[in-house]
Amino acid sequence: MLDLDRHRELLxxxxxxxxxETVGERWSFLILRGAFNGLQHFEExxxxxxxxxxxxxxxxGRLVENGILRREPDPADRRRVAYRLTDKGLDLLPVLLSLREWGERWVASGPSNPVLVDKATRRPIxxxxxRxxxxxxxxxxxxxxVDRSEL
Amino acid sequence: MLDLDRHRELLxxxxxxxxxETVGERWSFLILRGAFNGLQHFEExxxxxxxxxxxxxxxxGRLVENGILRREPDPADRRRVAYRLTDKGLDLLPVLLSLREWGERWVASGPSNPVLVDKATRRPIxxxxxRxxxxxxxxxxxxxxVDRSEL
DNA sequence: GTACTCGGTTGCATATTGCAACTGAGACAG
DNA sequence: CTGTCTCAGTTGCAATATGCAACCGAGTAC
Known part of the structure; x- marks a missing residue:
């Protein structure tokens, strides 16, 4: 089997x-973490x-291609471009939080900031x-x- | 600031x-998926x-160094080596599942196999x-x- | 117009990855 | 105990990806 075929098979x-394939390249995930923390501009x-x-x-460019970020030119300052998370991108939050909690438990020194809370009750998630x-x-x-068919 | 310093600061x-740093390299995560699906040997x-x-x-080697896999020579056949998930590795399951569910929702075609169930009730997780x-x-x-100090 | 900022691109050095061939220890059959 | 096979790698080399510094063009600020 050719490399390409194997690749497509996996996909x-x-x-x-x-x-x-879409978020696993080096830096991609750290860029997303930045986006979740409010970064929007190239220089940021x-x-x-x-x-x-x-x-x-x-x-x-890749994240935009894959529909995870949206590229929005700023109408007020036409040099600036805002990169914002799409719904698809925002839906990566569980992945991000799982990875973060694992990192806190096993790799990094202690809990990190900031923390996500329920806006209404102000209790942490x-x-x-x-489960x-x-x-x-x-x-x-x-x-x-188990195999899905056995349910 | 030097590259190394910046790196350490991030860490x-x-x-x-x-x-x-420990699971983000190319292939590492797919190897872990394999391990969760029961793969243990190099050739597998x-x-x-x-x-x-x-x-x-x-x-x-890296995953072993980082304590995510354990390298266990097989006493019955001394050519063979079993790579098994440690507790630290097994604790990546939420990350794996989150990523998988995201992939199912946004990238891959439909739900994938196999599925995790509660052994007692046989209901899917x-x-x-x-939450x-x-x-x-x-x-x-x-x-x-919110900042952790504001809780 | 002059200087500066933003979001890039370009050229070049270094590091990582992929491929194919090879190796060495151990199993295994006769 | 010899030849063959399997397993878990290693080695050499080519192709890719990454990192760095310098440059650029459009737009803004003065």
């Missing part, structure tokens, strides 16, 4: 491979992430976890992989 | 950057992922989502970032 059958991403300008240009239908967190021993 | 302050990863052998060797303390899924408008 078809595995949504993780498909997802990584460049200076806060310290990414090379050509790579940043390339990644922003529940930790990202694998059953009643929202009880499941431990690994309680889980099993 | 210190951002758990996402820290997490990506190599043939199912189609990854180059030297890169696979390098990534497995709840979708990964941002409030009462486990109600929160929409984007209901969320707000």
């Amino acid at each position: 078809r059958t595995c949504s993780i491979a498909a997802a990584l 991403f460049q200076s806060t992430l310290g990414i090379a300008r050509n790579i940043l240009s390339n990644r922003l 529940a930790p990202m976890a694998v 059953d239908a009643d929202m009880r967190p499941l431990t690994r021993g309680e889980l099993e992989w | 210190r302050t951002c758990s996402i950057a820290a997490a990506l 990863f190599q043939s199912t992922l189609g990854i180059a052998r030297n890169i696979l060797s390098n990534r497995l 709840a979708p990964m989502a941002v 409030d303390a009462d486990m109600r899924p929160l929409t984007r408008g209901e969320l707000e970032w």
Whole structure:
């Protein structure tokens, strides 16, 4: 089987491979983290992430191509361009939060800032976890992989 | 600021950057997906992922270094080596599932196999989502970032 | 007009990845 | 105990991707 075919096969059958295809390149995820934290402009991403300008240009382009960011020229200052998360991009929040919580638990030193709260109650969100239908967190021993057809 | 310093600064302050440092390289995440699906041996990863052998060797080594996989020589056949997920690695499951669900929703064609169920009830797990303390899924408008000190 | 900012692009050096061939230890059959 | 095969890599080399610094054109500020 050719490399390309194998690649396409993966893309078809595995949504993780498909997802990584669009957000798995180096810097892409850190750019998204920046976007979630409010960054919008080229120079903001460049200076806060310290990414090379050509790579940043390339990644922003790709994220726009893939519909994760939207490129919006600023009508007031026609030099400026705002990169904003689309719905598709915003929907990556669970991935971002899961990764962040894992990083906090296992890699980084202690909890990080800022924190997401329910705007109404001002209580922090529940930790990202694998839960059953009643929202009880499941431990690994309680889980099993089954084929969709066996449900 | 030097590149190295900037890098270290990121590592210190951002758990996402820290997490990506250990699982963000090309192929690493797909290797982990394989491990979650039961792959354990070098040749299994190599043939199912189609990854180059030297890169696979390098990534497995890194994942072991970072405590995400454990390298276990098989006492029965001393050629064979089993790579198994550690607790730290198994704890990446929420990240994997979030990414997979996003991929299913936005990139890949339809839902994928297999599916995680609660072993006791055989009901599928709840979708990964941002939830409030009462486990109600929160929409984007209901969320707000606040500094940890303001809680 | 002069200087400066924003969002890039270009050229070139370095690092990472991919491919194919090879290796060495161990299993295994006769 | 010899030849063959499998497993888990390693090596050399070509192709890609990344990083850095300098430059650029359009637009803004003075």
